[in-house]
Amino acid sequence: MFRTNTCGELRLTDAGKKTTLAGWVQRVRKMGGMTFVDLRDRYGITQVVFNNEIDADLCEQANKLGREYVIQVTGTVSERSNKNKNIPTGEIEIVADHLRVLNSSEVPPFTIEDESDGGDDIRMKYRYLDLRRTPVRKNLELRHRMTMEVRRYLDSKGFLEIETPMLVGSTPEGARDFVVPSRMNPGQFYALPQSPQTLKQLLMVSGMDRYFQIVKCFRDEDLRADRQPEFTQIDCEMSFVEQDDIINLFEGMAKHLFKTIRGIELTEPFIRMPWSEAMKYYGSDKPDLRFDMRFVELMDILKGYGFSVFDNAAYIGGICAKGAASYTRKQIDQLTDFVKRPQIGAKGLVYARVEPDGTVKSSVDKFYSQEVLQQMKQAFNAEPGDLILILSGDDAMKTRKQLNELRLEMGTRLGLRDKNKFACLWVVDFPMFEWSDEEQRLMAMHHPFTHPKDEDIAMLDTDPAAVRADAYDMVINGVEVGGGSIRIHDSQLQAKMFEILGFTPEKAQEQFGFLMNAFKFGAPPHGGLAYGLDRWVSLFAGLDSIRDCIAFPKNNSGRDVMLDAPAALDQKQLDELQLALDLKDK
Ligand code: ASP
Numbered sequence: 001m002f003r004t005n006t007c008g009e010l011r012l013t014d015a016g017k018k019t020t021l022a023g024w025v026q027r028v029r030k031m032g033g034m035t036f037v038d039l040r041d042r043y044g045i046t047q048v049v050f051n052n053e054i055d056a057d058l059c060e061q062a063n064k065l066g067r068e069y070v071i072q073v074t075g076t077v078s079e080r081s082n083k084n085k086n087i088p089t090g091e092i093e094i095v096a097d098h099l100r101v102l103n104s105s106e107v108p109p110f111t112i113e114d115e116s117d118g119g120d121d122i123r124m125k126y127r128y129l130d131l132r133r134t135p136v137r138k139n140l141e142l143r144h145r146m147t148m149e150v151r152r153y154l155d156s157k158g159f160l161e162i163e164t165p166m167l168v169g170s171t172p173e174g175a176r177d178f179v180v181p182s183r184m185n186p187g188q189f190y191a192l193p194q195s196p197q198t199l200k201q202l203l204m205v206s207g208m209d210r211y212f213q214i215v216k217c218f219r220d221e222d223l224r225a226d227r228q229p230e231f232t233q234i235d236c237e238m239s240f241v242e243q244d245d246i247i248n249l250f251e252g253m254a255k256h257l258f259k260t261i262r263g264i265e266l267t268e269p270f271i272r273m274p275w276s277e278a279m280k281y282y283g284s285d286k287p288d289l290r291f292d293m294r295f296v297e298l299m300d301i302l303k304g305y306g307f308s309v310f311d312n313a314a315y316i317g318g319i320c321a322k323g324a325a326s327y328t329r330k331q332i333d334q335l336t337d338f339v340k341r342p343q344i345g346a347k348g349l350v351y352a353r354v355e356p357d358g359t360v361k362s363s364v365d366k367f368y369s370q371e372v373l374q375q376m377k378q379a380f381n382a383e384p385g386d387l388i389l390i391l392s393g394d395d396a397m398k399t400r401k402q403l404n405e406l407r408l409e410m411g412t413r414l415g416l417r418d419k420n421k422f423a424c425l426w427v428v429d430f431p432m433f434e435w436s437d438e439e440q441r442l443m444a445m446h447h448p449f450t451h452p453k454d455e456d457i458a459m460l461d462t463d464p465a466a467v468r469a470d471a472y473d474m475v476i477n478g479v480e481v482g483g484g485s486i487r488i489h490d491s492q493l494q495a496k497m498f499e500i501l502g503f504t505p506e507k508a509q510e511q512f513g514f515l516m517n518a519f520k521f522g523a524p525p526h527g528g529l530a531y532g533l534d535r536w537v538s539l540f541a542g543l544d545s546i547r548d549c550i551a552f553p554k555n556n557s558g559r560d561v562m563l564d565a566p567a568a569l570d571q572k573q574l575d576e577l578q579l580a581l582d583l584k585d586k
Pocket residue numbers: 194195196197236483484485528529530
């Protein structure tokens with residue numbers, strides 16, 4: 001047998017047993033006549049000891065081992081005199097009587113221990129070494145357990161796991177596509193799927209009834225901490241359902257994951273917050289509800305006293321930070337700088353402290369009487385010791401978004417965003433469309449296959465911007481972990497949707513004819529949702545970036561620095577594809 005045990009399993013009860021282990025040398029320490037080796041594999045670390053007095057040759061061999069050598073060791077499990085309570089195998093060691101070097105290793109470019117000395121770039125380049133580190137490996141183990149639980153849950157609800165193709169057609173709506181040239185069809189391109197959206201809808205037309213897939217999706221977007229050019233969705237679709245059926249089933253899945261993976265029993269139904277309320281009170285369609293700090297609108301209270309910034313504003317609103325009246329001038333200046341950063345774009349910040357005697361002292365005292373300031377205090381239910389922070393602007397939506405950033409910043413500063421606390425909700429009743437300044441037309445807020453609310457359909461002709469959709473997102477701790485909608489299953493309504501989105505009938509037919517035609521052959525009412533697996537895993541692992549729960553992620557420029565991809569093609573490949581390059585930026 002190559003090994004009788006793993007490096008994580010032997011305990012004091014095994015003392016006296018003969019064992020053979022195999023793994024990587026994490027560390028070698030010489031002490032007196034003894035050599036200690038920390039032997040590591042996926043399951044843990046076991047201490048192996050070589051005694052010079054018992055076998056000098058063997059000890060000599062052990063002294064030559066370097067970090068990350070791969071070895072096989074045979075010996076006897078013994079009680080350790082110097083116990084290490086921090087690891088499960090810490091009460092024993094293996095007194096070695098045989099050592100075989102299976103492979104040597106160059107000195108690794110960074111230390112492969114829980115705390116590494118390697119920077120981000122070097123660890124990405126040698127990702128296979130980084131993955132030997134326990135904290136990184138644990139994230140992949142968590143990911144595996146989560147996908148197992150997802151499959152278990154969905155299987156128990158009658159879902160079929162069905163694969164859809166990775167080489168599909170390009171869809172102009174949505175993000176930018178990654179495209180793949182076709183050698184057999186010169187000048188033509190496949191696109192990698194941004195999501196299997198239309199395919200899963202076709203599976204409903206096929207009568208599959210309940211579909212899921214844990215599937216790679218590709219979007220050529222600018223990257224952020226919670227975005228990768230390729231990412232994994234738990235993609236689902238169901239027939240003969242209404243919004244409530246989907247929400248209930250997938251809330252059930254969320255609760256199943258919380259229970260089986262984190263041991264957290266969530267018994268209450270998740271809040272369902274209309275989009276308009278989320279925007280009004282939190283300035284975001286993914287509010288972090290671990291803390292309250294709702295917006296209070298102050299237009300009625302603060303307008304008309306000669307403070308021109310407020311008098312000319314389309315929106316004045318604020319938040320109340322409990323107990324933050326003790327903030328120093330310097331801390332307030334930092335907050336002002338924060339909201340003025342170009343990414344946020346506010347012009348300034350007004351603040352007001354509630355003093356111990358209940359009076360309010362503000363940065364705009366010269367415009368407001370104590371009476372007005374007291375009205376404001378009341379609007380927030382503010383108490384002595386609280387700090388009120390106010391933003392205003394000439395674009396209500398923009399100002400709310402700025403106030404959202406400030407709210408999140410204050411939440412962080414006041415320690416209200418504990419990673420081990422979870423606040424889950426559904427945001428529902430999204431608008432069907434949003435106006436795009438860039439495209440100068442309405443765009444689908446979710447996607448063009450989303451069903452408008454029945455009661456709003458009449459407004460499609462008169463006031464499309466006011467139409468709400470049967471669309472819903474699940475949000476946890478301010479992260480959108482999934483979203484979906486009831487779909488259109490009527491070819492005429494689908495055609496109308498494309499018309500509102502600015503497609504000519506010909507263009508709609510060319511791009512989405514396959515779907516509209518399918519709808520003519522008995523399409524059932526259907527709907528679905530996709531959960532972002534990477535976001536779920538990073539939330540459960542408490543990670544700041546989804547990168548850390550992906551085995552081989554891309555960096556912020558979309559590069560795989562380990563594989564050095566993307567890279568140029570050689571001329572032969574280009575010739576086969578009949579492609580010539582005409583690069584603008586050489
Ligand atoms: N395909 C959608 C998305 O990727 C999710 C859905 O509507 O099911 O966002």
